[in-house]
Amino acid sequence: MASTAPDASQDQESIKxxxxxFRSVKTLAESPELTSIxxxxxxxxxxxxxxxxxxxxxxxxxxxxxxxxxxxxxxQRAKTIRDIGRACEQWGFFMLIxxxxxxxxxxxxxxxxxxxxxxxxxxxxxxxxxxxxxDPIRYGTSFNxxxxxxxxxxxxxxxIVHPEFHSPDKPPGFxxxxxxxxxxxxxxxxxxxxxxxxxxxLEADYIDRTMNLxxxxxxxxxxxxxxxxxxxxxMGMPPHxxxxxxxxxxxxxxxxxxxxxxxxxxxxxxxxxCFVVLVSDHLEIVSNGKYKSVVHRAVVxxxxxxxxxxxxxxxxMDTVVEPASELIDNETNPAAYVxxxxxxxxxxxxxxxLYGKSVLNQVKLMGVTDMLISxxxxxxxxxxxxxxxxxVMELYPKGWLKLAGVGQYVYRWIASWSGMNHEGSWxxxxxxxCPYPEDDRRCMPLFKNGRIGYDEKHFADWSxxxxxxxTTRKIHQASTIxxxxxxxxxxxxxx
Ligand SMILES: O=C(O)CCC(=O)C(=O)O
Numbered sequence: 344m345a346s347t348a349p350d351a352s353q354d355q356e357s358i359k360x361x362x363x364x365f366r367s368v369k370t371l372a373e374s375p376e377l378t379s380i381x382x383x384x385x386x387x388x389x390x391x392x393x394x395x396x397x398x399x400x401x402x403x404x405x406x407x408x409x410x411x412x413x414x415x416x417x418x419q420r421a422k423t424i425r426d427i428g429r430a431c432e433q434w435g436f437f438m439l440i441x442x443x444x445x446x447x448x449x450x451x452x453x454x455x456x457x458x459x460x461x462x463x464x465x466x467x468x469x470x471x472x473x474x475x476x477x478d479p480i481r482y483g484t485s486f487n488x489x490x491x492x493x494x495x496x497x498x499x500x501x502x503i504v505h506p507e508f509h510s511p512d513k514p515p516g517f518x519x520x521x522x523x524x525x526x527x528x529x530x531x532x533x534x535x536x537x538x539x540x541x542x543x544x545l546e547a548d549y550i551d552r553t554m555n556l557x558x559x560x561x562x563x564x565x566x567x568x569x570x571x572x573x574x575x576x577x578m579g580m581p582p583h584x585x586x587x588x589x590x591x592x593x594x595x596x597x598x599x600x601x602x603x604x605x606x607x608x609x610x611x612x613x614x615x616x617c618f619v620v621l622v623s624d625h626l627e628i629v630s631n632g633k634y635k636s637v638v639h640r641a642v643v644x645x646x647x648x649x650x651x652x653x654x655x656x657x658x659x660m661d662t663v664v665e666p667a668s669e670l671i672d673n674e675t676n677p678a679a680y681v682x683x684x685x686x687x688x689x690x691x692x693x694x695x696x697l698y699g700k701s702v703l704n705q706v707k708l709m710g711v712t713d714m715l716i717s718x719x720x721x722x723x724x725x726x727x728x729x730x731x732x733x734x735v736m737e738l739y740p741k742g743w744l745k746l747a748g749v750g751q752y753v754y755r756w757i758a759s760w761s762g763m764n765h766e767g768s769w770x771x772x773x774x775x776x777c778p779y780p781e782d783d784r785r786c787m788p789l790f791k792n793g794r795i796g797y798d799e800k801h802f803a804d805w806s807x808x809x810x811x812x813x814t815t816r817k818i819h820q821a822s823t824i825x826x827x828x829x830x831x832x833x834x835x836x837x838x
Contacts, residue, residue, distance in 0.1 A: 364471040367484050367498045372569035383494045386578040395608040405430035410441040412538055428542030431622050435637030439618040444527045446616040452524045453595045456565040458514040476689040479509035486580050490696050496577040496643045498567045505561035528591050532656030554658035568649040579641030582699045587657030590621040597649040603638040624703045628680045631666035638699050660686040680707050734764040741774030745782040766809045
């Protein structure tokens with residue numbers, strides 16, 4: 344008979360009384376009485392998009408021979424660059440063979456990662472509890488721990504290894520192996536990005552230079568997926584895409600990685616001595632959407648322990664990542680993403696529920712958002728992502744203005760500093776009654792929690808008018824641009 348999962352409240356109690364900050368999946372999976380997973384780990388997939396297959400012989404996963412970038416003939420090199428471009432565009436990832444990282448080093452790193460996860464829980468938990476994406480070493484469980492509603496069957500350690508190198512000191516040898524591996528993968532990532540720059544028609548060092556890779560962020564994320572008694576109910580990592588430019592992934596010979604390709608989940612094998620190179624969100628942004636960051640996930644099994652180690656090659660934390668100006672044409676191919684500092688993007692990921700490309704889509708969407716309608720005080724940060732000509736409208740619940748102080752001007756200030764249009768504020772005349780005078784602070788929670796927009800008709804009429812004004816303005820702008828352009832810019836140089 345199936346026994347139940349260990350009692351969660353008992354477990355929380357023992358965690359509270361020790362130096363342990365969370366219960367790892369490894370601890371849970373190794374508890375002898377476990378035959379089913381706790382309900383907090385039950386992940387529901389949508390059966391409609393659950394087509395999982397192995398790669399098709401007619402449409403195989405692209406394989407890139409790295410050595411041809413260096414020792415091939417000029418024709419072989421040019422073809423390899425074209426192949427890399429096609430893989431980034433059509434698949435968002437490729438397998439990399441004949442690279443410069445010794446097989447023995449890859450294996451040694453995986454062994455060291457395994458040894459780290461095999462340390463006593465107390466030793467690992469020295470690195471637990473961090474909430475900050477810039478903390479140099481983070482040991483944790485699940486996927487995006489502060490936001491996950493369902494827990495994921497995964498333990499991880501994330502280590503920032505560049506611009507400053509960090510490493511846990513245990514197990515013995517971990518630091519040296521990690522340092523050597525990071526040096527080699529760093530070189531590999533930068534060389535690949537040169538090929539990728541060229542494949543976009545940019546100078547070879549374009550990405551390296553503009554993303555400030557001399558000071559770029561490099562991070563190792565090592566994942567442990569312990570055997571799971573009900574793999575069909577749990578998930579190691581949900582569908583997501585990664586921050587950064589590239590993710591160089593290695594595995595311990597156990598499969599579990601799946602990528603989304605043409606609306607199907609494709610199983611990616613774990614091939615020895617081979618990197619899975621995943622296009623990440625910032626490469627999609629730089630290429631203005633030509634190259635697609637790949638949505639991928641990790642499934643779990645009830646048979647074997649799986650380890651994967653991702654090396655994230657990313658812009659420096661302060662780099663504002665935006666589409667390469669060389670790839671933009673305001674008329675035919677306008678910038679599709681707003682520029683954002685890498686650091687802020689990571690924070691946006693940490694504080695959002697991540698699913699598929701939810702965060703990247705937000706960055707994309709805000710770049711083309713025409714109007715933000717905001718209850719006062721909410722969504723202020725979205726204004727930083729919106730384009731100059733967009734509009735903002737504010738809603739105040741009844742009475743709120745009496746308590747707003749200078750806060751009532753914040754939207755107007757930001758709008759005027761950034762060239763946005765402020766379309767006015769609506770102070771709802773209806774709403775909750777406050778038993779105190781309206782400028783009494785005890786009214787604040789009442790007003791702020793009150794429903795805004797009792798007068799739906801007024802709100803709808805107002806929004807309709809502003810939207811119509813925006814449409815008229817945009818049409819006017821578009822026609823002005825067209826008529827003020829020279830008749831044919833392509834011929835200017837010849838003339
Ligand atoms: O374990 C895996 O194969 C997936 C790792 C992953 O999703 C990632 O590194 O972003």
